[in-house]
Amino acid sequence: MQYISVIMKVQISDIVSGKDRNKKIDYEFEIPQFDFEGTKIKSAGSCHVDGIISANNYVLMLNAEIKVNLEMICSRCLDTFIYPIDIDIEERFTTNSKSQDDEAVVVFDDVLDITEIVETSIISTLPIKRICKDDCKGLCQECGCNLNFNTCSCNNEDVDIRFEALRGLFDNKEV
Numbered sequence: 001m002q003y004i005s006v007i008m009k010v011q012i013s014d015i016v017s018g019k020d021r022n023k024k025i026d027y028e029f030e031i032p033q034f035d036f037e038g039t040k041i042k043s044a045g046s047c048h049v050d051g052i053i054s055a056n057n058y059v060l061m062l063n064a065e066i067k068v069n070l071e072m073i074c075s076r077c078l079d080t081f082i083y084p085i086d087i088d089i090e091e092r093f094t095t096n097s098k099s100q101d102d103e104a105v106v107v108f109d110d111v112l113d114i115t116e117i118v119e120t121s122i123i124s125t126l127p128i129k130r131i132c133k134d135d136c137k138g139l140c141q142e143c144g145c146n147l148n149f150n151t152c153s154c155n156n157e158d159v160d161i162r163f164e165a166l167r168g169l170f171d172n173k174e175v
Contacts, residue, residue, distance in 0.1 A: 008025075008027050008049065008113065008114045008115045008118060009111045009112065009113045009114075009115075010023060010025055010053060010111065010112045010113075010114060011023075011110065011111055012053065012060060012093075012095075012110055012111065012112045015053060015054075015055045015060060021054060021055050022052055022053070022054045022055075023052065023053045023054075024051075024052055025049065025050070025051050025052065025053060025062075025064060025114070026049070026050050027047075027048070027049040027050075028046050028047070028048050028049075029046060029047055030043060030046055030047070031043040031047050031068060031070075031122075036123065036126060039072070039073060039130070040073075041070055041071070041072055041126070042070070042071050043068060043069070043070060043071070044069040044070060044071040044082050045068070045069050046068070047066065047067070047068035047118075047122075048065075048066070048067045048068070049064055049065070049066050049114075049118055050064060050065050050067075051063050051064025051065060051089075052064075053112070058094050058095055059092055059093070059094050060092070060093040060094065060095075060112070061090065061091075061092055062089070062090065062091040062092075062093065062112075062114065062117070063088070063089070063090050064088070064089050064114075064118075065086070065087070065088050065089075066085065066086075066087050066088075066089060066118060066121055066122060067084075067085065067086050068084075068085050068122065069082050069083070069084050069085070070082070070083045070084075070085060070126075071083075072130045073130065074130060074131055074132035074136060075129050075130050075131055076131055076132075076136045076137070076138035076139070077132060077136050077137070077138050077139055077146050077147070077148055078139065078146075079132055079146065079148075081132035081133075083126075083127075083130070085122060085125050087121060087122075087125055089117065089118075089121050091114075091117055093112060136148060140152045140154050141154075142154035142155070
């Protein structure tokens with residue numbers, strides 16, 4: 001599934017031929033809203049990819065920084081919050097199909113599309129459990145009140161429903 005609609009292609013023929021040994025990359029774009037594990041995630045501003053591609057013989061090194069703020073919904077309280085992403089990536093490519101470098105991805109064209117790398121890097125940094133803050137209290141299970149901002153008078157005693165029938169035995173016991 002393609003999440004980012006911008007195509008980030010870098011002409012690498014100059015780097016491979018030796019004319020330029022480094023090429024600066026600088027992209028700024030808007031990430032459209034996308035679904036991730038059943039949740040809609042959208043950007044709260046533009047995404048910035050800044051870096052350099054350098055060559056060492058047939059191996060190309062991409063070193064870049066990705067910065068974006070994503071708007072997410074907290075798993076506990078259902079409020080919207082901003083999740084900042086600021087990551088550094090390093091990827092290796094080669095134009096030599098017989099390269100012994102196991103970590104390098106072989107590129108058969110003189111244009112390198114880094115869109116998928118950026119997408120994968122952003123998605124891989126997303127937390128499994130999206131929480132607005134570490135001490136988020138969530139919602140009351142009885143009335144739905146956001147416990148971060150309000151208190152309620154509901155009985156919030158945490159009882160395993162499998163043992164609920166046994167509760168009556170202890171409540172009526174005479175001393």
